[in-house]
Amino acid sequence: MQIALNARVLQAPRTGIGHYLAELVTALRHEPDLELSLFHGWGWNAALPEAAMPGYSRLTPWLRQIPGAYQARRWLEQRRFDNGLPKAIDLYHEPSLWPLAFKGPTLITLHDLTHLHFPATQPPARLKEIERRLSHGVQHARLILTDSQFIADEARQHFSLPSERFVVAPLGVGARFHPRSDETLLPTLRPLGVKPQQYWVCVGTLEPRKNLSLALRAHGQLPEAVRQRFPLLVIGMAGWEQGQFSDALRKSLASGHVRLLGYLPDEQVAHLVAGARGLVFPSLYEGFGLPVLEAMASGTPVILTRRSAMPEVAGDAGTYIEPDDVDGLSQAMARLIDDHVYWLHCREAGLQRAKLFSWQRCASVTAQAYRQAMGG
Structure with a gap:
């Protein structure tokens, strides 16, 4: 099964979603029937990018002030996505907020609804794009992955979706986190x-x-x-x-x-x-x-x-x-x-x-969701 993953978030300094995606991709490579293609925002690559350090900005501060800057960048990303998309892709997985347009089956990971509870955490232009696009992305995804049952229940109620559209895939813990002398x-x-x-x-x-x-x-x-x-x-x-x-x-x-x-x-x-x-x-x-x-x-x-x-x-x-x-x-x-x-x-x-949590378990649940979405 050929899976396209939007890995653009890995170009930014690693916070929660970046760590999630990096660990998930590494663990998914152990699933025997999956082959991953990663979209990096400006092209396609099979390798994980190095983590950026602070100072990186997805949109420079002056550019954020230009009306339509987020839409323009999104249009450019969509063009890059379409032009380099491998022909054999079976399913597209969007791990953050809203997916790019894809004609085949789509799966989205919804980590939380922070933008609803704490809208001030997002620049106004970006918040507007989230509100405009996220609902469409969630409604059209074959399945929605969440990190917890709490978010699955919250999203199910907010978007008025049936529970069978949600799959809970708890996160894991990186190998670098262990007791040390x-x-x-x-x-x-x-x-x-x-x-x-x-x-x-x-x-x-x-x-x-x-x-x-x-x-x-x-x-x-x-x-x-x-x-x-x-x-x-x-x-x-x-x-x-x-x-x-x-x-x-x-x-x-x-x-x-x-x-x-x-x-x-x-x-x-x-x-x-x-x-x-x-x-x-x-x-x-x-x-x-x-x-x-x-x-x-x-x-x-x-x-x-x-x-x-x-x-x-x-x-x-x-x-x-x-x-x-x-x-x-x-x-x-x-x-x-x-x-x-x-x-x-x-x-x-x-x-x-x-010990109850592992990235391999998260990847196994995710891989099964891919198979379920393909069957749907």
């Missing part, structure tokens, strides 16, 4: 002035739905000596300006109690997650919550909210807090610092929970 962690941690299990980590693009302000405020409630010993490291692409921080948070940044590390290479992120006392993930909305799974697989306890799809990932292995409970989060962090037996229990529970 203190000796292997030190080369990464020493330049940052932190020690294994003596810092907290937050992972995610700095945007309001990630609710990282709760983590910053909760960490700020810990005693000064504790904050000094257990700083909070925030990993993610920029989205906030420091001018929006309160005076107390700016003071924490100045003191080193909170550190904004920005976007980091994948291997460095894996080391920092494995070495942390815990992952603080107070997000308001997730289609899956990949950092939660990655932390559990690394032997790092997780504090998270019982929102959207995240309980499907963490199960009973997570420590849950309310998304507006600063005191509750601060107390949960203090317990994981003070109660080593509880910390060990959370670590082991997370390791066992993470």
